[in-house]
Amino acid sequence: MPFITASTLAPDYDVIVVGSGAGGGQTAYTLCMEGARVLMLEAGRTYRPEIETPMFQTPEEAPLRGAGTPDKAWDFYDATVDGGWELAGEPYVQGSPGAGGDFRWWRARMMGGRTNHWGRVSLRAGPYDFKPYSRDGLGFDWPIGYEDVAPYYDKVERLIGVYGTSEGLENTPDSPPGCLLPPPAALVSDLLIRQRAQRVGVPVIPGHRAVLTRPLDWKNSPGILHPGNLAAQRIIAADMQRRAACLWATPCGRGCSIRANYQSTTVHLPPALITGRLDILTDAMVSQVVMGSSGRASGVRFFDKRAGTEHQARGRVVVLAASACETVRILLNSTSASFPNGLANSSGKVGRYLMDSVGSSLGGQVPLLEGLPPQNEDGASGDAVYAPWWMYREQHAGRLDFARGYHIEISGGRRMPGVDTMKGTEWLTGGSYGRRFKADARRFYGSFVHFYGRGEMIPNEHSYCDIDPRVKDRMGIPVLRFHWRWSDHETRQAAHMQKTFADIIDALGGRTQNPAPADGAKAISTGGSIIHEVGGAIMGADSRTSVTNSWGQTWDVKNLFITDGAVFASNADKNPTLTIMALAWRSADHILAALRRREL
Amino acid sequence: MDRRTTLKWVMAAAAAVPGLNGRAWGAVAPEANAASDARAAGLAADRAAGYGTDPDLSRVYHPGELWPLTLSAAERRTATVLCDLILPADERSPSASSVGVVDFLDEWVSAPYPQQQADRPILLAGLKWLDDESARRFATTFAALDEAGQRAICDDICHEQTAAAAFAEAAHFFARYRDLTAGGFYTTPEGRRDIGYVGNVPQATFEGPPLELLRMVGLAE
Numbered sequence: 001m002p003f004i005t006a007s008t009l010a011p012d013y014d015v016i017v018v019g020s021g022a023g024g025g026q027t028a029y030t031l032c033m034e035g036a037r038v039l040m041l042e043a044g045r046t047y048r049p050e051i052e053t054p055m056f057q058t059p060e061e062a063p064l065r066g067a068g069t070p071d072k073a074w075d076f077y078d079a080t081v082d083g084g085w086e087l088a089g090e091p092y093v094q095g096s097p098g099a100g101g102d103f104r105w106w107r108a109r110m111m112g113g114r115t116n117h118w119g120r121v122s123l124r125a126g127p128y129d130f131k132p133y134s135r136d137g138l139g140f141d142w143p144i145g146y147e148d149v150a151p152y153y154d155k156v157e158r159l160i161g162v163y164g165t166s167e168g169l170e171n172t173p174d175s176p177p178g179c180l181l182p183p184p185a186a187l188v189s190d191l192l193i194r195q196r197a198q199r200v201g202v203p204v205i206p207g208h209r210a211v212l213t214r215p216l217d218w219k220n221s222p223g224i225l226h227p228g229n230l231a232a233q234r235i236i237a238a239d240m241q242r243r244a245a246c247l248w249a250t251p252c253g254r255g256c257s258i259r260a261n262y263q264s265t266t267v268h269l270p271p272a273l274i275t276g277r278l279d280i281l282t283d284a285m286v287s288q289v290v291m292g293s294s295g296r297a298s299g300v301r302f303f304d305k306r307a308g309t310e311h312q313a314r315g316r317v318v319v320l321a322a323s324a325c326e327t328v329r330i331l332l333n334s335t336s337a338s339f340p341n342g343l344a345n346s347s348g349k350v351g352r353y354l355m356d357s358v359g360s361s362l363g364g365q366v367p368l369l370e371g372l373p374p375q376n377e378d379g380a381s382g383d384a385v386y387a388p389w390w391m392y393r394e395q396h397a398g399r400l401d402f403a404r405g406y407h408i409e410i411s412g413g414r415r416m417p418g419v420d421t422m423k424g425t426e427w428l429t430g431g432s433y434g435r436r437f438k439a440d441a442r443r444f445y446g447s448f449v450h451f452y453g454r455g456e457m458i459p460n461e462h463s464y465c466d467i468d469p470r471v472k473d474r475m476g477i478p479v480l481r482f483h484w485r486w487s488d489h490e491t492r493q494a495a496h497m498q499k500t501f502a503d504i505i506d507a508l509g510g511r512t513q514n515p516a517p518a519d520g521a522k523a524i525s526t527g528g529s530i531i532h533e534v535g536g537a538i539m540g541a542d543s544r545t546s547v548t549n550s551w552g553q554t555w556d557v558k559n560l561f562i563t564d565g566a567v568f569a570s571n572a573d574k575n576p577t578l579t580i581m582a583l584a585w586r587s588a589d590h591i592l593a594a595l596r597r598r599e600l
Numbered sequence: 601m602d603r604r605t606t607l608k609w610v611m612a613a614a615a616a617v618p619g620l621n622g623r624a625w626g627a628v629a630p631e632a633n634a635a636s637d638a639r640a641a642g643l644a645a646d647r648a649a650g651y652g653t654d655p656d657l658s659r660v661y662h663p664g665e666l667w668p669l670t671l672s673a674a675e676r677r678t679a680t681v682l683c684d685l686i687l688p689a690d691e692r693s694p695s696a697s698s699v700g701v702v703d704f705l706d707e708w709v710s711a712p713y714p715q716q717q718a719d720r721p722i723l724l725a726g727l728k729w730l731d732d733e734s735a736r737r738f739a740t741t742f743a744a745l746d747e748a749g750q751r752a753i754c755d756d757i758c759h760e761q762t763a764a765a766a767f768a769e770a771a772h773f774f775a776r777y778r779d780l781t782a783g784g785f786y787t788t789p790e791g792r793r794d795i796g797y798v799g800n801v802p803q804a805t806f807e808g809p810p811l812e813l814l815r816m817v818g819l820a821e
Binding site: 045056061191415 | 650651652653654655657658660661666685686687688690692693700704707708711713714715716751754758759760761762775778779780782783784786787788789791792794795796797798799800801802803804805806807808809810813814816817818819
């Protein structure tokens with residue numbers, strides 16, 4: 001009976017996992033496959049991608065031709081349900097509003113959380129990324145290095161399925177043979193960009209995304225993922241065969257009913273449920289970690305959102321994987337006589353060093369791509385190629401005015417037309433209408449390219465969240481207040497992105513509607529809006545300056561762990577999800593070993 | 601419209617008296633009459649009137665099902681004519697109005713969401729301006745004008761950047777109207793076919809561009 005209600009909770013679990021996304025999903029998967037009894041609590045509803053995913057629906061079947069609204073922020077068919085930048089009854093507060101001080105918080109109250117929607121870009125952080133302070137004296141080193149995490153990147157790539165290549169580039173790790181799936185064919189726009197970007201010194205290589213370009217290696221991977229555990233091997237071998245390869249249509253952001261891309265709900269949770277050791281309780285909003293005797297956590301307190309009742313669940317170990325900020329919120333709201341400033345907060349660092357990725361983008365129109373014969377360019381729905389950061393040497397030599405790198409995500413091609421197709425094209429059409437406008441639409445459609453920079457933000461003292469002293473959500477749980485400030489490193493990096501994008505568009509013989517902004521403060525994204533927020537409970541080597549040790553185990557409470565992005569001590573330009581999963585697997589291994597030794 | 605929708609609609613309208621709910625309506629054209637002012641304000645519905653954060657994604661929706669359509673018969677006549685001036689039938693595809701774009705525009709300006717509420721006064725004022733301008737120049741409505749007359753007016757407002765100052769607002773309206781008309785048209789099967797979108801079909805493999813295409817952009821000999 002894997003899906004339970006508050007009234008059918010078991011009296012006790014080995015591990016309680018709060019959250020069902022990338023961190024919670026991976027944690028529960030590893031724990032259940034290796035024998036632990038797990039309760040997973042999810043604040044949103046249950047979600048079944050195999051029957052709920054709108055795989056081939058077209059915009060004219062949707063309200064407003066699928067245009068995004070506050071109810072469905074990306075577009076109508078996006079996988080996110082009960083999510084958004086604002087959630088009814090669950091506010092958050094801006095502590096430093098205006099002038100670059102805003103923070104936007106994307107939440108998805110649904111099983112699998114934000115993994116149902118995400119972009120699936122799956123990049124390994126490299127050796128430099130775990131030791132940034134040692135390299136340039138800014139931010140913090142992690143208490144672990146790339147070599148500690150690499151075996152878990154290997155495992156996660158084999159389990160979830162990631163396409164990409166190993167190119168031997170600096171701080172852009174290769175994967176061992178057998179880990180990566182072949183990348184999809186690039187579009188003609190990708191190939192043109194690769195050729196022209198090279199001329200301005202930007203290398204373009206195959207992207208890395210969690211999409212099955214071919215079936216998983218169900219014969220060899222199970223033994224590598226679960227050595228000596230035949231039961232687990234059988235389960236995952238069978239489940240890998242139930243995941244189909246990509247059928248080269250319908251956007252990944254809708255989710256995938258044939259399980260061809262990674263969502264926690266299609267990859268982590270099904271095999272974990274098959275073990276019979278996972279109970280999932282949905283619509284359960286955790287408010288606090290409950291402390292028992294001798295400084296140990298005894299479980300969590302939660303609201304049954306449907307019934308409006310409050311309950312407790314008990315476990316030997318509590319794992320928070322509610323997303324970086326929600327995990328911080330639970331800790332800060334778990335006050336007691338022993339922890340007046342929030343749980344696991346003797347360092348005062350809970351909520352501190354919140355980071356997002358630096359984001360900046362520029363689009364251009366490329367005459368060479370005009371009026372090409374129709375091609376099906378759906379592909380794997382984006383990011384067939386990308387440009388990893390290429391200026392490590394210049395940066396290290398002090399020749400750039402910002403300290404950390406960025407990569408470039410690239411899009412183009414003949415995407416399914418949406419409500420914005422041909423929007424704002426007067427600068428190209430000269431204001432045509434009538435037969436000439438129809439001809440212009442045929443000419444310009446598919447000739448647009450976009451470049452999205454994703455850069456590293458250095459943790460700073462002004463970017464953090466705490467508990468608002470007044471505002472509570474509709475369940476009466478105090479809410480987060482966000483404080484945000486980009487430093488010059490980030491705004492200068494955003495300016496550099498714009499210059500680079502403009503150079504590439506120029507090399508393509510393309511044009512932009514307006515000149516690329518030279519002022520980075522104008523070009524940079526709002527904090528949180530890239531949805532790569534990490535930090536808030538960073539790991540470290542010293543309990544006075546960090547919240548957890550290298551296992552995500554809180555310094556103050558031995559049986560309390562964090563396996564989401566909150567533990568990140570830095571936020572490399574590499575999108576965080578793959579690293580969240582690798583760290584979660586590593587933490588789960590540590591928890592299992594400690595449980596077996598009866599240390600927890 | 602079912603009873604539940606009607607009730608939601610009435611309550612939303614009642615809750616949206618200007619000045620009480622703090623919503624600003626922006627610039628409604630000064631010549632707009634009292635009735636259309638009230639209609640514009642009545643649409644400042646709260647989010648309860650939308651489809652919510654967990655709509656059924658598997659069913660097909662039609663304009664008017666989720667919230668009432670609100671354009672008047674006269675506005676729809678003008679909207680139809682303008683849609684088809686922007687995207688007329690030709691040898692490759694039918695006209696915008698014949699594939700439901702007017703219904704889409706009506707759905708759009710009647711929707712209870714911020715972007716649509718922001719577009720509503722622009723579009724309503726613009727449609728009215730077309731009639732006022734037609735009356736001034738030709739002493740008739742825009743819809744009743746011959747195509748030469750209609751084009752004479754459109755030519756003055758079809759390019760925001762070069763439109764005369766006196767036509768600035770009308771040109772802004774035209775740009776937005778054309779955006780939405782194109783958005784409505786190219787999201788239909790006929791529009792997708794016209795523009796050359798041939799995806800959204802399952803395939804066993806994805807081969808990438810053929811040699812011929814690479815030659816066309818200079819990526820192959």
